[in-house]
Amino acid sequence: MSVENRAEAVAKNVEGKLQEAVSEITGDPKDKVEGQAKQEEAATIHTIEDAKDAVKDTIDKV
16 A cells, blocks of 8 residues: 555545535536546555455465
8 A cells, every 4th residue: 555645645535535525616617527537546545455465465365
């Protein structure tokens, strides 16, 4: 598990949520799509880190 990668994902998720919220106020559909994309990227980073953790746990058990 990379704490640095997880922190990056959390920051990107927050940034995406804020951007999406601002789009609701301004009515800018581009900001909404970009905010959602950032949230998806954050979810992908978390999934990759979870996979790394699972592999490491499996190796440690062997």
